[in-house]
Amino acid sequence: MASTLKCLSVLVLAFLVIDAANGQGLKLGFYAKTCPNAESIIHKTVASYVSYNPTFPAALLRMHFHDCFVRGCDGSVLLNSTSTNQTEKAAIPNLSLRGFSIIDAAKAAVEKACPGVVSCADILALSARDSVAMIKGPWWNVPTGRRDGRVSTIADAFIHLPPPFFNVTQLKASFASKGLNAKDLAVLSGGHTIGISACASFSQRLYNFTGKGDSDPSLDSEYVPRLKSKCKPNDIVTTAEMDPGSFKTFDSSYYKIVAKRRGLFTSDATLLDDAETKAYVRSQATNNGPTFFKDFAVSMEKMNAIEVLTGNAGEIRKHCAFVN
Ligand code: HEM
Numbered sequence: 001m002a003s004t005l006k007c008l009s010v011l012v013l014a015f016l017v018i019d020a021a022n023g024q025g026l027k028l029g030f031y032a033k034t035c036p037n038a039e040s041i042i043h044k045t046v047a048s049y050v051s052y053n054p055t056f057p058a059a060l061l062r063m064h065f066h067d068c069f070v071r072g073c074d075g076s077v078l079l080n081s082t083s084t085n086q087t088e089k090a091a092i093p094n095l096s097l098r099g100f101s102i103i104d105a106a107k108a109a110v111e112k113a114c115p116g117v118v119s120c121a122d123i124l125a126l127s128a129r130d131s132v133a134m135i136k137g138p139w140w141n142v143p144t145g146r147r148d149g150r151v152s153t154i155a156d157a158f159i160h161l162p163p164p165f166f167n168v169t170q171l172k173a174s175f176a177s178k179g180l181n182a183k184d185l186a187v188l189s190g191g192h193t194i195g196i197s198a199c200a201s202f203s204q205r206l207y208n209f210t211g212k213g214d215s216d217p218s219l220d221s222e223y224v225p226r227l228k229s230k231c232k233p234n235d236i237v238t239t240a241e242m243d244p245g246s247f248k249t250f251d252s253s254y255y256k257i258v259a260k261r262r263g264l265f266t267s268d269a270t271l272l273d274d275a276e277t278k279a280y281v282r283s284q285a286t287n288n289g290p291t292f293f294k295d296f297a298v299s300m301e302k303m304n305a306i307e308v309l310t311g312n313a314g315e316i317r318k319h320c321a322f323v324n
Pocket residue numbers: 055057058059061062065093094095096162163164165166171188189191192194195196197198199201265267
């Protein structure tokens with residue numbers, strides 16, 4: 001009896017700890033009194049950028065994912081390196097760098113209205129959501145009240161960000177370490193329905209998969225020549241659309257592509273190697289992805305709460321690229 005009780009209390013404690021780590025202290029409209037126009041100012045700023053470049057939502061969505069997976073959604077991805085510190089930014093391929101000016105612009109606009117109130121971490125979470133909705137994507141809730149972290153290191157990024165060559169076992173472990181399950185993995189990978197990738201992120205699958213000049217057998221052999229004509233060996237400048245034809249529109253066609261074995265990364269292809277993720281890919285590859293948008297919203301609400309700093313933790317940065 002006593003040991004059952006002890007077991008139970010350990011269980012309850014475990015739940016409390018997970019809860020405290022993920023999302024506690026956030027609430028919808030956190031700035032309603034302290035900066036009532038914050039969300040609309042951010043929305044307007046993001047809209048002005050997306051209207052002239054519809055590939056910005058991809059940059060912001062990816063940046064948000066990277067932020068949340070490394071030290072939680074605390075804006076640490078936004079911090080610039082200094083002479084003594086190489087930050088997360090230094091670990092991220094150049095492509096992602098293009099979204100930072102949007103966050104800086106939104107922060108500047110919000111600071112003008114209410115100095116020192118709205119965190120960079122919240123601005124990034126809201127911007128990612130708003131920008132995806134602007135290209136016909138789903139809408140999800142972004143409870144606010146995140147605080148900004150003071151630490152960002154290149155080593156953390158390498159440890160916590162899953163690389164494109166991970167298989168499904170490794171991906172599931174990576175997501176589980178952030179409180180996300182196999183379904184979340186299958187759903188959030190659908191973020192690859194927008195955006196571009198450097199050839200370098202997948203060219204090993206085309207040219208030298210096992211070191212014998214071969215290509216990855218899990219990649220559609222009819223698709224390989226097309227990718228090869230776009231991406232020459234050792235090309236580090238060219239990019240490819242992840243969802244050719246609709247890479248600027250958030251839709252469910254990612255799942256059709258993966259089902260056809262045309263996902264660009266091993267991390268996409270490998271969703272067919274696990275019963276649960278495979279079933280999800282199959283289910284969303286037909287009939288315009290019957291539940292993808294709803295599922296994406298649910299998983300994004302889990303992702304945007306990972307290990308957040310709230311209350312008196314962290315700080316509200318004055319400039320998103322620097323700690324105060
Ligand atoms: C499952 C593990 C994941 C892996 C291994 C992965 C890997 C990658 C890689 C290698 C790129 C191309 C980067 C480059 O070449 O510079 C990329 C791009 C992208 N990823 Fe992922 N990703 C993962 C999950 C996610 C998630 C969860 C999201 C969001 C929900 C996401 C959203 C994006 C977007 C939107 C882009 C395009 C960025 C752009 O156009 O600038 N990814 N990802």
